[in-house]
Amino acid sequence: MDPARITPFIKSVQNVFATMLQLPVEVEDPQIKQGKSATYDVTAIIGMSGDCVGSVVLSFEQESALRIVALFTGTEASVDSPDFADAVGELVNMISGGAKALFEGRKASISTPSVVLGSNHVVSTQTDVPTIVLPCVTDCGRFAIEIAIQDQVESADADSQSAATTA
Amino acid sequence: MKILLVDDSKTMRNIQKSVLSQLGYSELEEACDGQDALSKVKAFDPDLLLVDWNMPNMDGLSFVKAYRQDDKTTPIIMVTTEAEKSRVIEAIKAGVNNYVVKPFTPDLLSQRIQETLEKCAAA
Numbered sequence: 078m079d080p081a082r083i084t085p086f087i088k089s090v091q092n093v094f095a096t097m098l099q100l101p102v103e104v105e106d107p108q109i110k111q112g113k114s115a116t117y118d119v120t121a122i123i124g125m126s127g128d129c130v131g132s133v134v135l136s137f138e139q140e141s142a143l144r145i146v147a148l149f150t151g152t153e154a155s156v157d158s159p160d161f162a163d164a165v166g167e168l169v170n171m172i173s174g175g176a177k178a179l180f181e182g183r184k185a186s187i188s189t190p191s192v193v194l195g196s197n198h199v200v201s202t203q204t205d206v207p208t209i210v211l212p213c214v215t216d217c218g219r220f221a222i223e224i225a226i227q228d229q230v231e232s233a234d235a236d237s238q239s240a241a242t243t244a
Numbered sequence: 245m246k247i248l249l250v251d252d253s254k255t256m257r258n259i260q261k262s263v264l265s266q267l268g269y270s271e272l273e274e275a276c277d278g279q280d281a282l283s284k285v286k287a288f289d290p291d292l293l294l295v296d297w298n299m300p301n302m303d304g305l306s307f308v309k310a311y312r313q314d315d316k317t318t319p320i321i322m323v324t325t326e327a328e329k330s331r332v333i334e335a336i337k338a339g340v341n342n343y344v345v346k347p348f349t350p351d352l353l354s355q356r357i358q359e360t361l362e363k364c365a366a367a
Contacts, residue, residue, distance in 0.1 A: 092347060093347045096347035096348065096349055097259075097347045149255065150255050150258065150259075151262075159254075160254060160255065163253055163254050163255050164253075164255040166253065167253040167255045167256055170253070170298070170325055170346075171325050171346045171347050173325070174298075174324070174325020174326060174327065174346065175325060175327060175346075175347070177328075178325075178326075178327035178328050178345075184328070184330070187298060187325070188298075189252060189298060189299065189300050
């Protein structure tokens with residue numbers, strides 16, 4: 078994945094949390110994801126299409142998610158309430174929207190978010206796209222951003238290479 | 245002053261409601277997408293609309309285009325994560341009066357609402 082697709086997410090998550098929650102975020106070194114299970118128990122997913130295609134996942138420790146949602150909404154919400162899922166979904170929406178605006182020379186669109194709860198769930202992504210994990214640390218706990226996107230031109234190249242190999 | 249909030253996120257509608265309450269606006273109606281908003285505009289007859297872009301069923305841009313066929317003047321502020329310049333231009337062309345990029349501070353949203361209402365009142 079182009080490293081130029083990673084930096085926007087670092088800037089965007091710090092901007093979203095500083096602006097909406099007044100909560101600083103320390104982003105640790107990016108890692109390539111090993112295994113298929115989501116990093117933590119609470120996962121918000123958003124799809125990306127256009128010049129950059131793939132998915133962005135925001136994965137929280139449950140306790141972190143509860144604290145962060147309380148700070149974001151100003152009210153306590155239980156994990157199984159629709160308001161909790163809505164708030165987590167809005168966070169991934171703002172982070173992804175802010176990041177894609179920083180993709181230089183690339184136009185991308187984002188889908189409406191989905192939220193999945195529960196331990197050891199699996200988020201399927203394109204198998205040929207590595208998932209980059211950005212570990213994030215806040216005073217409310219840890220979470221991670223998992224980015225599995227590729228530029229559409231690269232994708233088209235891969236398709237044509239694959240077709241050439243098949244031929 | 246009647247204000248229609250159109251956003252699929254209840255969290256975001258609540259944040260907007262809180263800002264509007266602080267500004268003294270209490271006659272608020274909510275819609276969860278463009279279709280829902282279209283079904284409510286006639287009966288509610290808003291004086292201002294805050295509209296998200298990315299929503300299920302009918303997105304904000306499609307809603308604005310449909311709404312502007314009947315109402316050319318009621319001010320609309322787009323409140324969205326879509327921050328690219330091309331998107332802003334697209335929204336303005338569709339009939340949006342002002343634009344707020346999420347994330348926003350309560351002060352910024354207040355400022356945009358007030359300047360939009362002032363401009364439209366002066367027009």
